[in-house]
Amino acid sequence: MNTELPPGVSIDVYQGRFDYADHSLEIAVANHGRAPLEVVSAEFSSPTFTPAAGYARVPTTVRPGTSTDLKVLLPPAVCAAEPGDPVVAIDFTIEGVAYRVTMTPDDRLGQLPKIAAEDCRGEFVAEVATIEAASGFTETTIDGRPAAELEFTATPTGQGGILTIDTVRGSPLVSLRDPVTGIVGETVPLELDIGSAKGPVPFTLTLIPARCDPHVVQEDKRGTFFTFTVTTRQDTGVIYLGVSDAVRSALYDFVALSCGWDRH
The missing domain is CATH 2.60.40 (Immunoglobulin-like)
Known part of the structure; x- marks a missing residue:
């Protein structure tokens, strides 16, 4: 042999x-x-x-x-x-x-050290809280533009510890609107101290279609993952949180309708 x-x-x-x-x-x-x-x-x-x-x-x-x-x-x-x-x-x-x-x-x-670091960062986040997207979103119009409001909730485990959600970044599918400045861009500050929270911490992301190109939906693999910068007892870095299959499909429909084309 x-x-x-x-x-x-x-x-x-x-x-x-x-x-x-x-x-x-x-x-x-x-x-x-x-x-x-x-x-x-x-x-x-x-x-x-x-x-x-x-x-x-x-x-x-x-x-x-x-x-x-x-x-x-x-x-x-x-x-x-x-x-x-x-x-x-x-x-x-x-x-x-x-x-x-x-x-x-x-x-x-x-990439292997990065994959391991992200896995462990997620583990340290989970020690302090679970962070989940809602099972649906609300469609609205803001400044004359179609928008979707998607709520996330960070629920402390009760163990305490170090966890802040510092910023969130959008995706190739959707940009984010800063609720304070009204600016639509890639990243929105959050500055949420979850480690000190006594109960669930809800926060809402306002989503705006990033591109009106049908390929952004047809070829999408990452468009419904949101990139959160967090600080844990390990370090400051990113975690990626996705949405349910139902919300993913609804977001595709929202982008298609907002852009005036049929994705089916």
Whole structure:
């Protein structure tokens, strides 16, 4: 059994923009040789992401001169894990020759530390409060423009701790209106001290369609995720909060109606 990658075969990992929502990672297998490569099994693991995440759709053929992405679902990061290198374990054959390789892949875009930091930031947020979007929104008109008012609620767990919601940023689908200045833009300050709150803290986002391009809905993967900057006992950074499928669909309809086109 061969335990080293043959010449012309390389492996790295990355998270594409369509992978964020389901917390997945791509194991990219590049085959620059002259014969097909057939993947029999593949899995990703690291001290930070355990247990190992296996690729389910095997066997998979990587044709000569191509690269194939093997999507695996990452487990949540282990925040107390000791540092260590990620590992890809892969079994494959080329022209009947079997390989079983365990290796440290390149982190193509340097994303693994960021994914772990976001996971752990979310864990520290959850210690102090849950933050959820409402199950619906209200359509209105503000300054002659169609708008949607979507309420979020931060509900303390009762454990106390450090948690402030500092700002929120919109998305490719919707911009935000600052209720104080009336300015429509990408980011709105919130400055909510949730760690000191004695009860639920509601706050409302006023959404304005960001673009009247049908492709913004047709190709959307991130338009109904909102980027919150928070401060926790770990650090200051971002978390991403989405909405329910029903609210997502209703927001698509709202943008379509506001822009004067039919998305169906």
